[in-house]
């Protein structure tokens with residue numbers, strides 16, 4: 001665990017979050033805190049439970065048990081006000097393909113009640129280097145373009161909490177690098193709390209302040225990227241990832257509450 | 261309820277219709293086909309029977325137009341939802357601060373707009389082609405129109421709830437649900453023309469008193485307020501139950517973790 005406790009405001013907190021699907025636990029007593037201005041990476045092999053965690057945190061899926069709070073408020077009862085202060089982007093969802101890019105962004109700017117939406121959209125598109133895409137049909141964009149349009153949508157309401165589900169999946173290394181840098185830049189400027197899932201270790205090393213490794217819905221280790229590498233005597237996160245994915249090796253101190 | 265959010269969602273559908281003219285064609289084309297077929301049939305009957313029979317043209321065309329109001333309102337709700345499914349937009353909407361009531365409200369508005377388009381086209385064509393002036397239906401009919409629209413919204417929510425429950429395989433319900441009830445709501449005939457045992461069923465639907473009332477207005481020019489109040493009362497019940505059903509199914513979908521499957525598949 002981190003040496004010094006984080007004293008910043010807790011933006012998002014899960015306590016003993018469990019989600020079962022047909023008796024199989026996709027998430028098993030998953031607990032964490034995400035602080036203001038912190039980027040927390042959620043790592044794990046396919047099926048580890050990352051998306052399930054995110055869907056629970058977005059209120060899209062109800063947990064089987066456990067407690068969720070955002071901005072100090074219980075999630076389910078305050079969903080709308082919490083969502084107004086948050087945003088989300090995923091490589092696996094898209095904005096309506098048959099609309100033009102500016103049309104889609106205008107609709108969401110209006111939903112979020114963005115003041116001066118035209119200016120905001122123009123600024124963000126410039127930041128992500130996609131100003132030229134405004135009049136394009138959303139469904140005809142390349143993966144890299146579409147990811148960046150999704151990110152513009154995700155930044156529209158100046159979220160305090162941002163959830164990114166594999167934002168760099170299917171991007172070439174150059175675009176992935178640009179996306180990471182922009183996310184990091186905006187995040188630092190505005191002290192956004194970000195929950196970030198990825199398979200891409202480069203992402204994690206560059207963007208995340210702290211990471212949690214999930215394996216079959218359980219946390220198997222947690223810490224800063226450097227801490228984790230030194231603990232597992234690896235010199236890159238990729239090795240750690242492979243070790244965990246293959247045998248769920250637990251690198252942390254043995255788990256305290258393991259049932260006898 | 262936040263009107264800004266409803267208007268934003270309506271804006272999305274308007275963009276959609278402006279981007280895909282085929283959707284507008286569908287709004288105009290089918291009502292037109294219906295109208296022309298029924299119009300010609302009535303003209304044929306008119307020519308080959310005695311004069312009294314001729315007034316049926318009024319009933320048929322009136323019924324056609326009213327049925328279409330119901331159908332378009334229902335489609336406004338059900339198809340708007342499907343548009344979000346087809347374009348994988350559902351997730352974006354559900355992670356935005358959009359209340360269920362606002363989402364449904366937007367689909368109601370779309371239903372209303374679809375009715376406006378269809379009604380204009382049908383009134384114009386029936387007037388030019390068959391000298392049937394919809395305005396001779398009297399302004400009395402306006403409350404009946406509104407009631408039909410509201411019942412259409414309720415049916416739309418029921419269709420949407422069924423699609424949410426059974427997944428995209430059940431998509432065709434979006435078109436089928438209104439026709440499930442068509443035989444019992446007496447669109448083209450009177451309740452007393454139905455077999456006696458089935459008459460009580462007819463009165464369970466708010467559309468029945470509307471169609472009965474419409475025929476009475478057209479025939480005698482007088483409005484039977486009992487029909488109107490009956491349909492209003494039934495509509496309140498239907499709207500409440502359909503809304504509750506939708507919310508219940510939506511929560512069930514969340515509980516089962518299927519909402520995201522729906523939105524990303």
Ligand SMILES: Nc1ncnc2c1ncn2[C@@H]1O[C@H](COP(=O)(O)OP(=O)(O)O)[C@@H](O)[C@H]1O
Nearest residue numbers: 021026045046047048049050051052053517518
């Ligand atoms: N709606 C669902 N119904 C049944 N099983 C599900 C559902 N959603 C996820 N799962 C299962 O939960 C586990 C975790 O999945 P997921 O959270 O998508 O993993 P990740 O995002 O880490 O790849 C997987 O075994 C997956 O099959």
Ligand SMILES: [Mg+2]
Nearest residue numbers: 050051052165
């Ligand atoms: Mg995933």
